[in-house]
Amino acid sequence: GVTRSHSRPKVSNDNPYSxxxxxTTKYMSDYPERFDSLAHAREWFDAFISYYNHEHRHSGIGLHTPASV
Known part of the structure; x- marks a missing residue:
């Protein structure tokens, strides 16, 4: 009944920020199950990065956006 996990909790080379x-990326409602092409991936990530920096409120910086800080 044990299933394999791909998460790596508490490893020495873990980077909590990344x-x-x-x-955050993985749990976006429009995150595709699979990208159709490299161009599709770049297009999606361009939109995501813009959202993340200009609209998404970050709790670690007082619910501001990175662009406003």
Missing amino acids: EAHFK
Whole structure:
């Protein structure tokens, strides 16, 4: 009944900032199950990065956006 996990909790080379960023990315409602092409991936990530920097409120910086800080 044990299933394999691809998460790596408490490893010595863990980067909590990038892990948090990946989690935010992965749980976006429009995150595609699969990208159709490299161009599709770049287009999606361009839109995501713009949203993340200009609209997404970050709790670690007082619910401001990175662009406003």
